[in-house]
Amino acid sequence: MNDATSAVVPATMRDSMGGAFAAWTAPRGRAIPVAARAWQVCAHVANAGVIDTDEGIVLVDCGLPKDGEELLSLVRSVTSAPLHTLIYTHGHIDHAFGLGPFLAEGGRPPRIIAHRNVVERFRRYSRTAAYNAAANTRQSGGPGPGRPATWWPSRVDEFFWPDTTYEDSLTISVGGEQIILRHAMGETDDATWVWVPGRKLACVGDLWIDGFPNAGNPQKVQRYPEEWARNIRAIAAHEPHAVLAGHGMPLLGVEYIRERLTTMAAYLEYITEYTIGALNAGLDHNAIVTGFRAPSRFANLPYLRPIHDRPEFVVRNVIRRYGGWWNGRPADLLPxxxxxxxxxxxxxxxxxxxxxxxxxxxxxxxxxxxxxxxxxxxxxxxxxxxxxxxxxxxxxxxxxxxxxxxxxxxxxxxxxxxxxxxxxxxxxxx
Ligand SMILES: [Zn+2]
CATH class of the missing domain: 1.25.40.880 (Alkyl sulfatase, dimerisation domain)
Structure with missing residues (x-):
């Protein structure tokens, strides 16, 4: 934990069924200064980045639909500048759906920039809306008394579509501030990390979530741990002074950031190499997953705690990518x-x-x-x-x-x- 986090670490919490679980150190309801005229604003689940310029605000992500009001009030607690540009770090439900209250302020609608795969994601979301609603309902514990099924967008007008997309990288200038967007496969295939060289600031979305990376989710589409490791090392090589996180606290300080990002990359590389080695050794899927042991040099680090995803699920994800879906048991081929x-x-x-x-x-x-x-x-x-x-x-x-x-x-x-x-x-x- 860096100094900025120590005041808000909630440690271990208990849920309604009495189980202990570690929670994100989510500093909800705060606008945390991270550079000159730049803040990480933290809503219920996800964070957004605010970069104030002489031409208006560049906002990085806008949260869940229900986060919009909270994010707007946090933004307005630090600047009254108009919203000029919105950048999506990726199209997940907790990052690209809270724009409504910002638009309700009136004025010229912002330009919305994203990687071109965000558009494909939104089309997929619409096509598989019922599945995604069910999967996310399960992920949150299933429907029950006081627990309605998870909402999922399906209609064209429920998305805030990007009006500008790019392939590998895009450089924009807002209020004289150079802002560089780079495509970064990792948690998703549509991710962007944003580099503001004038402020040594990187907004990385869910490439950093202050916990074990979401690279294996059992109910979701393919993740990309190898590319994730490469991209996170590339971010570290820029020597940012601040990294805005998709969830949890921002990272501050060049050395602090380098150590965390490169260690996370090393863990993802370790899991990928273990899995490919086990596939090459002829192990079946069950043996590969049950045989995985998380090395303590990674597993005991507070910023790599499995609070959302688990390394075993990343092993599964790598197996799916390189080894197909058959589990190695003949009776399960056509069961x-x-x-x-x-x-x-x-x-x-x-x-x-x-x-x-x-x-x-x-x-x-x-x-x-x-x-x-x-x-x-x-x-x-x-x-x-x-x-x-x-x-x-x-x-x-x-x-x-x-x-x-x-x-x-x-x-x-x-x-x-x-x-x-x-x-x-x-x-x-x-
Ligand atoms: Zn997220």
Whole structure:
């Protein structure tokens, strides 16, 4: 942590199911000065960059739809200059959808600049809106009382489309300030990092999120850890004095920044080399993933904590990229239905009860195996009260040890689904 972060570190928090998890050191509601006439403004989830010039503001990202009001008031707490240009670091929902309140101020609409793949992303978002809504609902723990399904844009007028796009790099001048945009594959294929040489300032979006990089998300499209490592090293080579983060605190100080960026790059390179080496050694997907061990020189660093994604998911992502989707088990190439498979296994064991007993035995020593058995029990006997109770218990135990938002959401969704099924069956949770 740098000095700027120490006052706002929330450390470990507890969620509604009692599990401990590490949270982003998100300094919500603050405008943090990072250079002359430049700030990182921090909304509920994501940050935005404010670069004030003699011609108006260059804004880097604009948050979630619900972040717009908060971002605008933070911007207005530091400058009254008109919004001149908006740059998207990428087209994710938490970075490119909060422009509405800025437009409502009136005046000339800003120019919107992005990498050309942002346009392709928006088209994809529209095409797969229902899937993305479902995936993001799962990621946040699933729908339930007081938890509506996640909104996802689908109509053309729900996007703030860029009016200027570029391929590799683009240099603009606003109020005499030179601003350089560079394409940087990494978390996404549409990412831009923004370099302001006159202020030694880099706005990198989600290329830096003050946690383990989001390079493996189990429900999302391909990520690019190798390119990410190269690009983050290129940013470090510019020797920025300040790096504005997509999430969490800004990084301040040349040496501090260099150490963090190059260490993160080294971790991504390590994971990629491990996975390609394991593919070349002929290991199957399960052996590659379960055989991965995070080296302590990376895993113990506070700025590489797996609070959103996990290294094992990046391993999966690299396997998908280079090794296809087949997991190495011939029976899984053209498999039976899951329901058929589960019913047969449970029947062979004499009923779901046998799975439940063994899952509970294993819960203290091997939670991954206990969760597998509880899941087969539920799939094999979907009306078994004891199977649902067992699933809730073992996944709740798993949740207590899990820090990554993406994994926690999927576990919570499973727990909520079993709770819902118990309610339908008229049974208490037990
Ligand atoms: Zn983000």
């Amino acid at each position: 039976p239905t899951t329901a058929e498979h589960a019913r047969e296994l449970v029947a062979l064991a004499g009923g779901a009860g046998a799975f439940v007993v063994r899952a509970r035995e294993l819960a203290g020593s091997n939670l991954p195996l206990a969760c597998q058995l509880a899941e087969w029990a539920v799939l094999g006997e979907p009306d078994s009260v004891e199977a649902h109770r067992c699933l809730i218990d073992v996944f709740t135990a798993r949740l207590a040890d899990e820090t990554a938002y993406q994994a926690r959401g999927i576990y919570r969704t499973a727990i909520n689904a079993s709770r819902g099924r118990l309610a339908e069956l008229g049974a208490a949770e037990g």
